[in-house]
Structures are given as structure tokens and as C-alpha cells.
Amino acid sequence: MIRYPNGKTYQSKQTNGGMSHQKSIYSNRGMTLEEDLNETNEFYRIHGIAVVHKKPTPVQIVNVDYPKRSAAVIKEAYFKQASTTDYNGVYKGRYLDFEAKETKNKTSFPLQNFHEHQIDHMKQVVKQNGICFVILMFSTLQEIYLFEAKFLFPYWDQITTGGRKSIPKTDVEKQGHFIQFGLHPRIDYIKIIDKLYF
Amino acid sequence: MIRYPNGKTYQSKQTNGGMSHQKSIYSNRGMTLEEDLNETNEFYRIHGIAVVHKKPTPVQIVNVDYPKRSAAVIKEAYFKQASTTDYNGVYKGRYLDFEAKETKNKTSFPLQNFHEHQIDHMKQVVKQNGICFVILMFSTLQEIYLFEAKFLFPYWDQITTGGRKSIPKTDVEKQGHFIQFGLHPRIDYIKIIDKLYF
Numbered sequence: 001m002i003r004y005p006n007g008k009t010y011q012s013k014q015t016n017g018g019m020s021h022q023k024s025i026y027s028n029r030g031m032t033l034e035e036d037l038n039e040t041n042e043f044y045r046i047h048g049i050a051v052v053h054k055k056p057t058p059v060q061i062v063n064v065d066y067p068k069r070s071a072a073v074i075k076e077a078y079f080k081q082a083s084t085t086d087y088n089g090v091y092k093g094r095y096l097d098f099e100a101k102e103t104k105n106k107t108s109f110p111l112q113n114f115h116e117h118q119i120d121h122m123k124q125v126v127k128q129n130g131i132c133f134v135i136l137m138f139s140t141l142q143e144i145y146l147f148e149a150k151f152l153f154p155y156w157d158q159i160t161t162g163g164r165k166s167i168p169k170t171d172v173e174k175q176g177h178f179i180q181f182g183l184h185p186r187i188d189y190i191k192i193i194d195k196l197y198f
Numbered sequence: 199m200i201r202y203p204n205g206k207t208y209q210s211k212q213t214n215g216g217m218s219h220q221k222s223i224y225s226n227r228g229m230t231l232e233e234d235l236n237e238t239n240e241f242y243r244i245h246g247i248a249v250v251h252k253k254p255t256p257v258q259i260v261n262v263d264y265p266k267r268s269a270a271v272i273k274e275a276y277f278k279q280a281s282t283t284d285y286n287g288v289y290k291g292r293y294l295d296f297e298a299k300e301t302k303n304k305t306s307f308p309l310q311n312f313h314e315h316q317i318d319h320m321k322q323v324v325k326q327n328g329i330c331f332v333i334l335m336f337s338t339l340q341e342i343y344l345f346e347a348k349f350l351f352p353y354w355d356q357i358t359t360g361g362r363k364s365i366p367k368t369d370v371e372k373q374g375h376f377i378q379f380g381l382h383p384r385i386d387y388i389k390i391i392d393k394l395y396f
Binding site: 073077129 | 243246248249251253254255256257259269270271272273274275276277278280281282286287288289290291292293294295319322323325326327328
């Protein structure tokens, strides 16, 4: 261990250097949107801000082996399509529900990223007065937006009448809310929700 | 198809006869608590009353096979312990969260049915002002109660100070709310929630 004259270790200085760490996250994050949201939700839970979890991947279990003296092993199972969005939880008593998607596109967000049953679920949640939105990430641009479900529905519904199959980036910017990447939490969506609903 | 003189079919008369159907459900239900709750939640969703889903069983996927021209097969996976309760959703904008458990005991409800992390999760939800409760079924007696999480915590916490490891049935009756089995929905817990919170 290398020590400076003031007694601080070389290592602790490096990890304390917020700026350089932040820089490396911003320039080449190497994180997935899911990991960022998991970290964010954990931050919210630890600090008593909100309780939000990602739902487990739904799996249809067909065959399970129960070996003696060890854990059950699932030997055959299939991925099922989820009937809801991926994330839900509670903030100040209100129900939160959202889906997170990313695109490499730079000028629009493709709606094929969503499934009919997810949109149906979001419509049910909005009717029940839940707070429902999507987190849209333009991964090439490294930009993230919170986009309320009520603004998503018209774009989705126009597809059936022959309309375009994506949301123009300019519309995402106008109707959505830009979320600045942070260190802790990484994607502070509650800040936006707080402004919009409380 | 057999027809009565009035034109009604024999079959339709049978399925319309609520009483006999109801009787058979009450006397020998042959349904699991989970099935009853799934039916109840589906009823709520279809009628726009509430949006509540059971979370998928969490599974740690280790090995997946991707055969040509057919669906991916999970070849090795393990059951993980859930970090939350099984059910959550939204009712009139408020966050709902609950766990359902059953016992064959007649005089008390054993607390071993719950896990530490589930109680921790429920405490977080209550702090966040979510509506949190457990559905307790005494399966031998065919009695179901809604028991608010805030009343469950003292019983749980007393275990660590050497207290009893179950809730006396008389306490469940006093602090909890009896739910009468129904046909549709089968376990109308929203009726209780509506009285308690709205």
C-alpha cells in the first residue's frame, strides 16, 4: 500500500476522485440500461425514497429434477411473454409502473420495441390512476428520456391506421423529460415524477 | 343437445344455476389459494376495478439451448428466493402489495410461513405509504382473512425476543377482516381495502 505524507493511501485518493470516475462512466459506460435502473432502484430503496423492483423474467417450467441432498434443478423450461411491464413499485403511496427500452437510432424511437400486451397493461394502469411511463434510451446518443404513457398511446394507436411506426426524436424531446446521467442514482427518474405528480 | 319445452338447453340451465355450482365450490373447492387469487385479479382487471398481478417465480438461468428453427430451451436453472411479496398492483392510484399464505392449523397462523426478506419488503412498502397486507387462509376451516401488514410486524418482531412463533386465531379474527368466499370474484379483498382506505 502506497501512502502519501498526509497518511491517505494512493488507492483511496483514486476512488475518491469523483470527477475522473464520472468521466469514465460518461464516455464509455459499459453498463446496460437494466443495470443502471437496478442500481437506481437500489439507491431509492436504501435511502427510503421509493420501493421499485424489476419483475423476474417469466418462465414456463416443464421439468424439474429433485436430486438428494441438493437444490432442485430446472431441467426444461421456456421463456414466456410477460403480461405486464418490467418495473413497478411505490412512491409516496402512489403506484409506479414503467418499461425501459433502448434504440441505436438517432432520429426516432421505433415502436416495435413495445408489445401490444405491454401497451394494454399501461392503459389499464393509467385508467386506475397509476403513474405510468417509459424510459427511452437513445444509446448511440447516450440520452435518456422519461416519456409518460399517456403520450405514448396516440403514437401506438396511429400504427393501426397506417401511421408511422416510431416517435420522432423531436417529439420525445418536446413531450418527454430529459434525464441527466448521474453517479448515484444513475437514472434519477423520481426527480421527474416528483415534479410532475407531487 | 337436450332442449326443454321453453327452448333453453339442459346445459345452459345447469351452468346458470348459481346455487348448485356455488355449493360444490364451497363444500369441496379443489382450488388452490393461488388459483383463487388469480381468478380474483383477473375479475378485477376485466371489470376495470384494479390492476393486480402475481409476480413470476424468480429463476436463476444457468444454461440455455438455442435450437435452429425453434424456441430457446432453458436446460439448467435454479429457484431463487423472491426479494418481495408475490402480488402487487394499483387500486384508485394507490399501490397495493400483498402476500398470500395458508395453514392447516385451526387455532393459530404459524409465522414460519413468512421469510425475513418478505417482512423487510413489507416494512419498506408501509413506510412508503403503500397499502400492504397478507391474505391468511385457514385451509382446514375454509376461512380467509385480510390482515394488514402493520398488525403483522409486532408478531414477527416478538419472535426475536423469544415470543411465540404464530398469531393466535382469535387475534386474526379481531385485528383481521374475514373475507367471505364468492363465485366472482372468489376472494373479494378489494371490498375490505375500499372500506379501510377510501
